[in-house]
Amino acid sequence: MQRFKLTIEYDGRPFVGWQRQDNGPSVQQTLEEAVFAVTQAKTLVYGCGRTDAGVHAEGQVAHVDIAKPLAAFRLQEALNAHLRPAPVAVVACEVAAPDFHARFDCTGRRYRYDIINRRTPLTWQSGLAWHVARPLDVEAMHTAAQILVGRHDFTTFRSVHCQSASPLKTLDQLDVVRTGDRIAIHAAARSFLHHQVRSMVGCLKLVGDGSWSANDLRRALEAADRTALGLNAPPDGLFFASAHYG
Template sequence: MTRWRLTVEYDGGPFMGWQRQDHGPSVQQALEDALERMTGEQAPVIAAGRTDAGVHALAMSVHVDVVREITAHRLREGLNALVRPAPVSVLTVEPAADDWHARFSCVGRRYLYRILNRRAPPALERGKVWHIGVDLDVAAMAAGAAMLVGRHDFTTFRSVHCQSDSPVKTLDRLDVRHKGDEVLVEAAARSFLHHQVRSMVGCLSLVGRGQWRPDEMRKALEARNRAALGFNAPPDGLYFVKAVYP
Protein backbone atom coordinates (compact mmCIF):
# COMPACT_ATOMS: atom_id res chain seq x y z
CA MET A 1 0.00 0.00 0.00
CA THR A 2 1.21 3.49 -0.84
CA ARG A 3 0.00 6.73 0.65
CA TRP A 4 -0.22 9.28 -2.15
CA ARG A 5 -0.14 13.04 -1.77
CA LEU A 6 -2.06 14.95 -4.46
CA THR A 7 -2.72 18.60 -5.21
CA VAL A 8 -6.08 19.20 -6.80
CA GLU A 9 -7.68 22.15 -8.58
CA TYR A 10 -11.46 22.36 -8.71
CA ASP A 11 -14.33 24.61 -9.68
CA GLY A 12 -16.66 24.49 -6.68
CA GLY A 13 -19.68 25.67 -8.68
CA PRO A 14 -21.44 22.34 -9.35
CA PHE A 15 -20.57 20.76 -5.98
CA MET A 16 -22.23 20.67 -2.55
CA GLY A 17 -18.71 21.20 -1.24
CA TRP A 18 -15.60 19.12 -0.70
CA GLN A 19 -17.13 16.55 1.62
CA ARG A 20 -19.14 13.53 0.46
CA GLN A 21 -22.87 14.11 0.99
CA ASP A 22 -25.98 12.02 0.50
CA HIS A 23 -27.93 14.82 -1.17
CA GLY A 24 -25.62 15.97 -3.96
CA PRO A 25 -22.28 15.82 -5.75
CA SER A 26 -19.04 16.54 -3.90
CA VAL A 27 -15.41 16.89 -4.95
CA GLN A 28 -14.46 14.06 -2.57
CA GLN A 29 -16.96 11.70 -4.17
CA ALA A 30 -15.82 12.65 -7.70
CA LEU A 31 -12.24 11.72 -6.81
CA GLU A 32 -13.15 8.59 -4.83
CA ASP A 33 -15.37 7.34 -7.66
CA ALA A 34 -12.62 7.95 -10.23
CA LEU A 35 -10.15 6.04 -8.04
CA GLU A 36 -12.54 3.13 -7.62
CA ARG A 37 -13.16 2.91 -11.38
CA MET A 38 -9.40 2.93 -11.91
CA THR A 39 -8.24 0.52 -9.20
CA GLY A 40 -11.37 -1.23 -7.91
CA GLU A 41 -10.46 0.12 -4.47
CA GLN A 42 -12.74 2.08 -2.18
CA ALA A 43 -10.53 4.47 -0.24
CA PRO A 44 -11.29 7.79 1.44
CA VAL A 45 -9.67 10.84 -0.15
CA ILE A 46 -8.79 13.22 2.71
CA ALA A 47 -8.26 16.96 2.13
CA ALA A 48 -6.44 19.69 4.05
CA GLY A 49 -9.64 21.74 4.11
CA ARG A 50 -13.29 20.87 3.64
CA THR A 51 -14.51 23.70 1.44
CA ASP A 52 -18.20 24.68 1.31
CA ALA A 53 -20.57 24.50 -1.63
CA GLY A 54 -19.43 26.79 -4.44
CA VAL A 55 -15.94 27.38 -3.00
CA HIS A 56 -13.06 26.72 -5.39
CA ALA A 57 -9.52 25.37 -4.97
CA LEU A 58 -6.39 26.39 -6.84
CA ALA A 59 -4.32 23.69 -5.13
CA MET A 60 -5.99 21.59 -2.45
CA SER A 61 -3.68 19.07 -0.79
CA VAL A 62 -5.18 15.61 -0.28
CA HIS A 63 -4.04 12.09 0.51
CA VAL A 64 -5.30 8.64 -0.37
CA ASP A 65 -4.05 5.10 0.24
CA VAL A 66 -3.83 2.78 -2.77
CA VAL A 67 -3.04 -0.93 -2.50
CA ARG A 68 -2.50 -1.57 -6.20
CA GLU A 69 1.01 -0.93 -7.53
CA ILE A 70 0.92 2.13 -9.76
CA THR A 71 3.22 4.98 -10.76
CA ALA A 72 2.57 8.58 -9.78
CA HIS A 73 2.29 9.48 -13.47
CA ARG A 74 -0.34 6.83 -14.19
CA LEU A 75 -2.31 7.67 -11.07
CA ARG A 76 -2.55 11.33 -12.11
CA GLU A 77 -3.38 10.59 -15.74
CA GLY A 78 -5.94 7.95 -14.78
CA LEU A 79 -7.70 10.13 -12.23
CA ASN A 80 -7.82 13.08 -14.65
CA ALA A 81 -9.29 10.89 -17.38
CA LEU A 82 -11.89 9.25 -15.15
CA VAL A 83 -12.95 12.24 -13.04
CA ARG A 84 -14.43 13.90 -16.15
CA PRO A 85 -16.76 15.62 -16.72
CA ALA A 86 -16.50 16.91 -13.13
CA PRO A 87 -14.42 20.13 -13.07
CA VAL A 88 -11.65 18.61 -10.97
CA SER A 89 -8.02 18.31 -12.05
CA VAL A 90 -5.16 16.51 -10.30
CA LEU A 91 -2.14 18.79 -10.68
CA THR A 92 0.55 16.73 -8.93
CA VAL A 93 0.92 13.26 -7.40
CA GLU A 94 3.79 12.06 -5.22
CA PRO A 95 4.31 9.28 -2.69
CA ALA A 96 4.07 10.33 0.97
CA ALA A 97 5.08 8.81 4.29
CA ASP A 98 2.51 6.43 5.76
CA ASP A 99 1.85 8.81 8.65
CA TRP A 100 1.57 11.94 6.48
CA HIS A 101 -1.97 13.27 6.75
CA ALA A 102 -3.35 15.97 4.45
CA ARG A 103 -5.49 17.43 7.23
CA PHE A 104 -3.68 16.70 10.49
CA SER A 105 -0.14 17.29 9.19
CA CYS A 106 -1.15 20.66 7.74
CA VAL A 107 0.30 23.65 9.62
CA GLY A 108 -0.96 26.47 7.41
CA ARG A 109 -3.84 27.26 5.10
CA ARG A 110 -4.15 30.12 2.61
CA TYR A 111 -7.28 31.49 1.03
CA LEU A 112 -7.93 34.11 -1.63
CA TYR A 113 -11.18 36.04 -1.96
CA ARG A 114 -11.87 37.82 -5.27
CA ILE A 115 -14.28 40.78 -5.41
CA LEU A 116 -15.07 42.13 -8.89
CA ASN A 117 -15.43 45.83 -8.12
CA ARG A 118 -16.92 47.52 -11.17
CA ARG A 119 -20.37 48.66 -12.12
CA ALA A 120 -21.05 45.96 -14.74
CA PRO A 121 -21.70 42.38 -13.60
CA PRO A 122 -19.26 39.63 -14.61
CA ALA A 123 -19.81 37.75 -17.87
CA LEU A 124 -16.53 35.81 -18.13
CA GLU A 125 -15.92 35.35 -14.38
CA ARG A 126 -19.47 34.51 -13.36
CA GLY A 127 -19.45 32.18 -10.34
CA LYS A 128 -15.75 32.92 -9.83
CA VAL A 129 -15.97 36.35 -8.16
CA TRP A 130 -18.25 38.33 -5.84
CA HIS A 131 -19.59 41.30 -7.78
CA ILE A 132 -19.87 44.58 -5.86
CA GLY A 133 -20.99 47.43 -8.10
CA VAL A 134 -20.12 50.41 -5.89
CA ASP A 135 -16.53 51.64 -5.48
CA LEU A 136 -14.93 50.06 -2.43
CA ASP A 137 -12.55 52.00 -0.18
CA VAL A 138 -9.64 49.56 -0.25
CA ALA A 139 -7.51 51.55 2.23
CA ALA A 140 -10.33 51.45 4.79
CA MET A 141 -10.78 47.71 4.19
CA ALA A 142 -7.06 47.12 4.72
CA ALA A 143 -7.18 49.11 7.96
CA GLY A 144 -10.17 47.09 9.17
CA ALA A 145 -8.53 43.82 8.16
CA ALA A 146 -5.40 44.63 10.15
CA MET A 147 -7.48 44.66 13.35
CA LEU A 148 -8.27 40.96 12.98
CA VAL A 149 -4.68 39.78 12.56
CA GLY A 150 -3.26 37.92 15.58
CA ARG A 151 -4.60 35.47 18.17
CA HIS A 152 -8.25 36.14 18.97
CA ASP A 153 -11.55 34.57 19.89
CA PHE A 154 -13.25 34.60 16.45
CA THR A 155 -16.72 33.60 17.70
CA THR A 156 -18.24 36.55 15.82
CA PHE A 157 -16.96 35.14 12.52
CA ARG A 158 -17.90 31.52 13.18
CA SER A 159 -20.75 29.54 11.68
CA VAL A 160 -23.24 28.01 14.12
CA HIS A 161 -22.37 24.70 12.44
CA CYS A 162 -18.66 25.04 13.21
CA GLN A 163 -17.20 21.86 14.72
CA SER A 164 -13.92 23.36 15.94
CA ASP A 165 -13.05 22.68 19.60
CA SER A 166 -12.17 26.30 20.23
CA PRO A 167 -13.09 29.64 18.66
CA VAL A 168 -9.58 30.94 19.39
CA LYS A 169 -7.42 31.06 16.27
CA THR A 170 -4.32 32.90 15.15
CA LEU A 171 -4.82 34.84 11.94
CA ASP A 172 -1.38 35.33 10.41
CA ARG A 173 -2.35 37.51 7.51
CA LEU A 174 -5.41 39.34 6.14
CA ASP A 175 -4.33 41.57 3.27
CA VAL A 176 -6.58 43.64 1.04
CA ARG A 177 -5.36 45.06 -2.27
CA HIS A 178 -6.45 46.23 -5.69
CA LYS A 179 -5.61 44.28 -8.84
CA GLY A 180 -7.14 45.74 -12.00
CA ASP A 181 -10.89 45.95 -11.38
CA GLU A 182 -10.74 43.38 -8.59
CA VAL A 183 -10.25 43.75 -4.84
CA LEU A 184 -8.35 40.74 -3.51
CA VAL A 185 -8.38 39.57 0.11
CA GLU A 186 -5.65 37.11 1.09
CA ALA A 187 -5.93 35.21 4.37
CA ALA A 188 -3.41 32.90 6.06
CA ALA A 189 -3.70 30.94 9.32
CA ARG A 190 -2.83 27.54 10.74
CA SER A 191 -6.56 26.81 10.54
CA PHE A 192 -9.83 28.67 10.16
CA LEU A 193 -13.26 28.34 11.73
CA HIS A 194 -16.17 27.34 9.52
CA HIS A 195 -17.24 30.36 7.41
CA GLN A 196 -14.49 32.50 8.97
CA VAL A 197 -13.04 33.85 5.72
CA ARG A 198 -16.45 34.54 4.18
CA SER A 199 -17.60 36.22 7.42
CA MET A 200 -14.52 38.41 7.59
CA VAL A 201 -14.85 39.39 3.92
CA GLY A 202 -18.57 40.12 4.37
CA CYS A 203 -17.74 42.58 7.18
CA LEU A 204 -14.84 44.06 5.21
CA SER A 205 -17.25 44.76 2.36
CA LEU A 206 -19.30 46.91 4.79
CA VAL A 207 -16.14 48.85 5.61
CA GLY A 208 -15.37 49.20 1.90
CA ARG A 209 -18.84 50.57 1.26
CA GLY A 210 -18.46 53.08 4.10
CA GLN A 211 -21.25 51.48 6.16
CA TRP A 212 -18.79 50.47 8.90
CA ARG A 213 -15.78 52.42 10.09
CA PRO A 214 -12.58 50.33 10.07
CA ASP A 215 -12.56 50.09 13.87
CA GLU A 216 -15.99 48.49 13.82
CA MET A 217 -14.14 45.36 12.70
CA ARG A 218 -12.46 45.33 16.12
CA LYS A 219 -15.76 45.95 17.87
CA ALA A 220 -17.33 43.05 16.00
CA LEU A 221 -14.41 40.83 16.97
CA GLU A 222 -14.52 41.89 20.63
CA ALA A 223 -18.26 41.30 20.81
CA ARG A 224 -17.56 37.53 20.48
CA ASN A 225 -21.12 37.27 19.31
CA ARG A 226 -22.43 35.94 16.03
CA ALA A 227 -25.17 38.60 16.12
CA ALA A 228 -22.49 41.30 15.72
CA LEU A 229 -21.69 39.91 12.29
CA GLY A 230 -22.53 41.76 9.12
CA PHE A 231 -23.01 38.77 6.85
CA ASN A 232 -21.18 36.08 4.94
CA ALA A 233 -19.69 36.88 1.55
CA PRO A 234 -20.95 34.42 -1.11
CA PRO A 235 -18.85 31.31 -1.85
CA ASP A 236 -18.25 32.28 -5.51
CA GLY A 237 -15.22 34.47 -4.80
CA LEU A 238 -13.46 32.12 -2.37
CA TYR A 239 -10.45 29.99 -3.36
CA PHE A 240 -8.44 27.56 -1.25
CA VAL A 241 -4.94 28.53 -2.41
CA LYS A 242 -2.47 26.36 -0.58
CA ALA A 243 -1.90 24.00 2.34
CA VAL A 244 1.44 24.33 4.13
CA TYR A 245 3.30 21.36 5.66
CA PRO A 246 6.42 21.24 7.86
Protein backbone atom coordinates in the same frame (compact mmCIF):
# COMPACT_ATOMS: atom_id res chain seq x y z
CA MET B 1 -0.14 -0.06 0.20
CA GLN B 2 1.24 3.35 -0.72
CA ARG B 3 0.02 6.70 0.58
CA PHE B 4 -0.10 9.58 -1.89
CA LYS B 5 -0.45 13.33 -1.39
CA LEU B 6 -2.69 14.89 -4.03
CA THR B 7 -2.91 18.60 -4.84
CA ILE B 8 -6.30 19.32 -6.34
CA GLU B 9 -7.91 22.13 -8.33
CA TYR B 10 -11.66 22.43 -8.78
CA ASP B 11 -14.51 24.63 -9.82
CA GLY B 12 -16.90 24.51 -6.86
CA ARG B 13 -20.02 25.52 -8.80
CA PRO B 14 -21.47 22.07 -9.57
CA PHE B 15 -20.70 20.63 -6.13
CA VAL B 16 -22.39 20.56 -2.71
CA GLY B 17 -18.89 21.15 -1.31
CA TRP B 18 -15.81 19.08 -0.59
CA GLN B 19 -17.46 16.58 1.71
CA ARG B 20 -19.73 13.68 0.70
CA GLN B 21 -23.37 14.59 1.31
CA ASP B 22 -26.69 13.03 0.40
CA ASN B 23 -28.02 16.06 -1.43
CA GLY B 24 -25.73 16.13 -4.45
CA PRO B 25 -22.29 15.50 -5.90
CA SER B 26 -19.28 16.44 -3.79
CA VAL B 27 -15.65 16.89 -4.78
CA GLN B 28 -14.64 14.09 -2.39
CA GLN B 29 -17.09 11.65 -3.95
CA THR B 30 -15.97 12.62 -7.46
CA LEU B 31 -12.36 11.91 -6.50
CA GLU B 32 -13.25 8.65 -4.74
CA GLU B 33 -15.11 7.48 -7.84
CA ALA B 34 -12.05 8.28 -9.97
CA VAL B 35 -9.84 6.33 -7.53
CA PHE B 36 -12.26 3.40 -7.75
CA ALA B 37 -12.17 3.54 -11.56
CA VAL B 38 -8.38 3.33 -11.44
CA THR B 39 -7.95 0.75 -8.65
CA GLN B 40 -11.30 -1.13 -8.40
CA ALA B 41 -10.97 -0.59 -4.64
CA LYS B 42 -13.36 1.45 -2.49
CA THR B 43 -11.06 4.09 -1.02
CA LEU B 44 -11.52 7.16 1.14
CA VAL B 45 -9.92 10.45 0.07
CA TYR B 46 -9.07 12.67 3.06
CA GLY B 47 -9.03 16.39 2.37
CA CYS B 48 -7.20 19.20 4.11
CA GLY B 49 -10.09 21.65 4.13
CA ARG B 50 -13.82 21.05 3.84
CA THR B 51 -14.81 23.74 1.40
CA ASP B 52 -18.50 24.69 1.16
CA ALA B 53 -20.82 24.47 -1.83
CA GLY B 54 -19.66 26.84 -4.58
CA VAL B 55 -16.17 27.33 -3.10
CA HIS B 56 -13.26 26.61 -5.45
CA ALA B 57 -9.73 25.30 -4.98
CA GLU B 58 -6.42 25.89 -6.68
CA GLY B 59 -4.43 23.89 -4.14
CA GLN B 60 -6.65 21.68 -1.99
CA VAL B 61 -4.57 18.84 -0.57
CA ALA B 62 -5.75 15.30 0.11
CA HIS B 63 -4.23 11.94 0.91
CA VAL B 64 -5.25 8.52 -0.33
CA ASP B 65 -3.96 4.95 0.09
CA ILE B 66 -3.48 2.92 -3.07
CA ALA B 67 -2.77 -0.84 -3.08
CA LYS B 68 -2.26 -1.13 -6.84
CA PRO B 69 1.41 -0.52 -7.71
CA LEU B 70 1.40 2.81 -9.51
CA ALA B 71 4.02 5.52 -9.89
CA ALA B 72 2.83 8.94 -8.71
CA PHE B 73 2.85 10.32 -12.26
CA ARG B 74 0.77 7.39 -13.59
CA LEU B 75 -1.72 7.74 -10.75
CA GLN B 76 -2.12 11.46 -11.49
CA GLU B 77 -2.65 10.81 -15.21
CA ALA B 78 -5.13 8.00 -14.56
CA LEU B 79 -7.13 10.04 -12.03
CA ASN B 80 -7.28 13.03 -14.38
CA ALA B 81 -8.46 10.79 -17.22
CA HIS B 82 -11.28 9.41 -15.06
CA LEU B 83 -12.20 12.77 -13.51
CA ARG B 84 -13.23 14.16 -16.92
CA PRO B 85 -15.55 15.87 -17.60
CA ALA B 86 -15.97 16.96 -13.95
CA PRO B 87 -14.16 20.26 -13.27
CA VAL B 88 -11.77 18.59 -10.82
CA ALA B 89 -8.12 17.94 -11.62
CA VAL B 90 -5.08 16.61 -9.79
CA VAL B 91 -2.35 19.22 -10.36
CA ALA B 92 0.31 17.34 -8.37
CA CYS B 93 0.71 13.85 -6.97
CA GLU B 94 3.56 12.57 -4.84
CA VAL B 95 4.38 9.62 -2.63
CA ALA B 96 3.80 10.50 1.04
CA ALA B 97 4.92 8.98 4.32
CA PRO B 98 2.59 6.15 5.50
CA ASP B 99 1.40 8.34 8.39
CA PHE B 100 1.00 11.59 6.41
CA HIS B 101 -2.41 13.16 7.07
CA ALA B 102 -3.64 15.94 4.77
CA ARG B 103 -5.76 17.54 7.50
CA PHE B 104 -4.00 16.92 10.78
CA ASP B 105 -0.44 17.50 9.53
CA CYS B 106 -1.29 20.78 7.81
CA THR B 107 0.59 23.69 9.39
CA GLY B 108 -0.64 26.49 7.15
CA ARG B 109 -3.65 27.16 4.96
CA ARG B 110 -4.08 29.96 2.44
CA TYR B 111 -7.32 31.22 0.96
CA ARG B 112 -7.91 33.89 -1.66
CA TYR B 113 -11.18 35.75 -2.02
CA ASP B 114 -11.88 37.54 -5.31
CA ILE B 115 -14.22 40.53 -5.58
CA ILE B 116 -15.03 42.26 -8.85
CA ASN B 117 -15.83 45.84 -7.94
CA ARG B 118 -17.78 47.54 -10.73
CA ARG B 119 -21.33 48.48 -11.60
CA THR B 120 -21.39 46.26 -14.69
CA PRO B 121 -22.73 42.75 -14.04
CA LEU B 122 -20.31 39.84 -14.41
CA THR B 123 -20.11 37.70 -17.54
CA TRP B 124 -17.57 34.84 -17.62
CA GLN B 125 -16.44 35.61 -14.05
CA SER B 126 -19.92 34.83 -12.75
CA GLY B 127 -19.66 32.27 -9.93
CA LEU B 128 -15.91 32.82 -9.71
CA ALA B 129 -15.97 36.18 -7.91
CA TRP B 130 -18.24 38.28 -5.71
CA HIS B 131 -19.78 41.09 -7.70
CA VAL B 132 -19.83 44.28 -5.59
CA ALA B 133 -21.27 47.28 -7.43
CA ARG B 134 -20.59 50.01 -4.83
CA PRO B 135 -17.05 51.43 -5.01
CA LEU B 136 -14.83 49.91 -2.31
CA ASP B 137 -12.01 51.75 -0.54
CA VAL B 138 -9.30 49.09 -0.63
CA GLU B 139 -6.91 51.05 1.58
CA ALA B 140 -9.55 51.29 4.31
CA MET B 141 -10.26 47.58 3.93
CA HIS B 142 -6.59 46.60 4.18
CA THR B 143 -5.99 48.85 7.19
CA ALA B 144 -9.05 47.50 9.01
CA ALA B 145 -8.10 43.92 8.11
CA GLN B 146 -4.97 44.26 10.27
CA ILE B 147 -7.27 44.43 13.35
CA LEU B 148 -8.13 40.78 12.69
CA VAL B 149 -4.52 39.60 12.30
CA GLY B 150 -3.14 37.82 15.37
CA ARG B 151 -4.62 35.50 17.99
CA HIS B 152 -8.30 36.21 18.70
CA ASP B 153 -11.59 34.65 19.66
CA PHE B 154 -13.23 34.58 16.20
CA THR B 155 -16.71 33.55 17.41
CA THR B 156 -18.24 36.48 15.49
CA PHE B 157 -16.80 35.10 12.25
CA ARG B 158 -17.79 31.49 12.89
CA SER B 159 -20.70 29.54 11.40
CA VAL B 160 -23.17 28.06 13.90
CA HIS B 161 -22.31 24.72 12.25
CA CYS B 162 -18.60 25.05 13.03
CA GLN B 163 -17.19 21.89 14.63
CA SER B 164 -13.93 23.39 15.85
CA ALA B 165 -13.16 22.72 19.53
CA SER B 166 -12.20 26.34 20.15
CA PRO B 167 -13.00 29.71 18.55
CA LEU B 168 -9.44 30.86 19.28
CA LYS B 169 -7.41 31.07 16.09
CA THR B 170 -4.26 32.87 14.98
CA LEU B 171 -4.69 34.75 11.73
CA ASP B 172 -1.25 35.22 10.15
CA GLN B 173 -2.15 37.37 7.17
CA LEU B 174 -5.12 39.30 5.78
CA ASP B 175 -4.10 41.45 2.82
CA VAL B 176 -6.44 43.37 0.53
CA VAL B 177 -5.00 44.15 -2.93
CA ARG B 178 -6.66 45.86 -5.90
CA THR B 179 -5.71 45.27 -9.55
CA GLY B 180 -8.07 47.29 -11.76
CA ASP B 181 -11.63 46.36 -10.78
CA ARG B 182 -10.47 43.08 -9.19
CA ILE B 183 -9.88 43.00 -5.43
CA ALA B 184 -8.07 39.99 -3.98
CA ILE B 185 -8.12 39.26 -0.27
CA HIS B 186 -5.34 36.91 0.85
CA ALA B 187 -5.83 35.09 4.17
CA ALA B 188 -3.32 32.78 5.86
CA ALA B 189 -3.56 30.81 9.13
CA ARG B 190 -2.71 27.41 10.53
CA SER B 191 -6.44 26.73 10.40
CA PHE B 192 -9.71 28.62 10.02
CA LEU B 193 -13.15 28.30 11.59
CA HIS B 194 -16.07 27.33 9.37
CA HIS B 195 -17.11 30.42 7.34
CA GLN B 196 -14.30 32.49 8.89
CA VAL B 197 -12.84 33.77 5.61
CA ARG B 198 -16.24 34.56 4.10
CA SER B 199 -17.35 36.30 7.31
CA MET B 200 -14.17 38.39 7.50
CA VAL B 201 -14.54 39.32 3.82
CA GLY B 202 -18.21 40.26 4.33
CA CYS B 203 -17.28 42.67 7.13
CA LEU B 204 -14.34 44.10 5.17
CA LYS B 205 -16.77 44.82 2.33
CA LEU B 206 -18.85 46.87 4.80
CA VAL B 207 -15.70 48.81 5.72
CA GLY B 208 -14.90 49.27 2.03
CA ASP B 209 -18.27 50.72 1.10
CA GLY B 210 -18.33 53.00 4.15
CA SER B 211 -21.12 51.21 6.05
CA TRP B 212 -18.66 50.30 8.79
CA SER B 213 -15.67 52.05 10.31
CA ALA B 214 -12.56 50.17 11.35
CA ASN B 215 -13.85 50.58 14.91
CA ASP B 216 -17.10 48.83 13.97
CA LEU B 217 -14.99 45.89 12.80
CA ARG B 218 -13.02 45.95 16.06
CA ARG B 219 -16.23 45.98 18.10
CA ALA B 220 -17.63 43.08 16.06
CA LEU B 221 -14.48 41.05 16.77
CA GLU B 222 -14.49 41.95 20.48
CA ALA B 223 -18.18 41.07 20.82
CA ALA B 224 -17.25 37.40 20.18
CA ASP B 225 -20.87 36.92 19.21
CA ARG B 226 -22.16 35.61 15.86
CA THR B 227 -25.03 38.12 15.91
CA ALA B 228 -22.41 40.92 15.73
CA LEU B 229 -21.45 39.73 12.22
CA GLY B 230 -22.18 42.33 9.58
CA LEU B 231 -22.29 40.17 6.47
CA ASN B 232 -21.20 36.73 5.28
CA ALA B 233 -19.71 36.92 1.77
CA PRO B 234 -21.07 34.47 -0.84
CA PRO B 235 -19.02 31.36 -1.69
CA ASP B 236 -18.43 32.48 -5.30
CA GLY B 237 -15.19 34.38 -4.74
CA LEU B 238 -13.50 31.94 -2.36
CA PHE B 239 -10.53 29.79 -3.46
CA PHE B 240 -8.63 27.33 -1.27
CA ALA B 241 -5.22 28.50 -2.47
CA SER B 242 -2.70 26.20 -0.80
CA ALA B 243 -1.82 24.04 2.19
CA HIS B 244 1.59 23.84 3.82
CA TYR B 245 3.17 20.97 5.75
CA GLY B 246 6.13 20.68 8.08
